[in-house]
Amino acid sequence: GKFSNSRKQTIVKINQIDKNVINAFISAEDKTFYKNHGIDFEGIIKAALKDVIIFVTGKGRLVGASTITQQLVKNTLLKKDQGVGKYVRKLKEWVLALKIDKSLSKEEILEAYLNEIPYGGTIYGIQEASQTYFNKNAADLSIAEAAYLAAIPQSPTYLSPYGKNKASLEARKNLVLSRMREVGFITEEEYNTAKSELVVFVPQETNGIK
DSSP, X not given: OBOOTTOEEBOOOGGGSOHHHXXXXXXXXXXXXXXXXXXXXXXXXXXXXXXXXXXXXXXXXXXXXXXXXXXXXXXXXXXXXXXXXXXXXXXXXXXXHHHHHHHSOHHXXXXXXXXXXXXXXXXXXXXXXXXXXXSSOGGGOOHHHHHHHHHGGGSTTTTOTTSSOHHXXXXXXXXHHHHHHHHTSSOHHHHHHHHHOOOOOOOXXXXXXX
């Protein structure tokens, strides 16, 4: 169903989301999703080692691979949790991610995550984004369209298909596709086809009309 005036969101079940969309997000955001327990400890160690000097001097920010489960926590449970320090917040995020991984199946986590993704403005969730940008259901997207929808949330305003940074969006989409190929979700042929596919976005002035 639809939610309120200021938030456009249409909830869908995991079986109403094309597998390419799921694979695109896993490739782009959390390659170890099916293996990890809500936190990518190896990714955290790598990030900490990479930024060790900044980390020690206190001039950096607390880093670490942010899993899909952690992002779900940030987008739902911790989004109103203001006034706490970044270290406390990150610790809370880890604890909640571990708890969610224990209490929900991977499919349930993905379903909740994909329904909550912010696309900028009032657009939330994969189904609403599919309708807004392509006038399609999330079950009917091509590999290239799926890659665009996995690319935009990294920076929804900057990477908006209606903004001035279409080259950056194109580069991010191609990066998602190359990661899908590396992980083995798509073949070399599918990668080449998707990379060269001309994707048409619904014009912004009409995408509010259903």
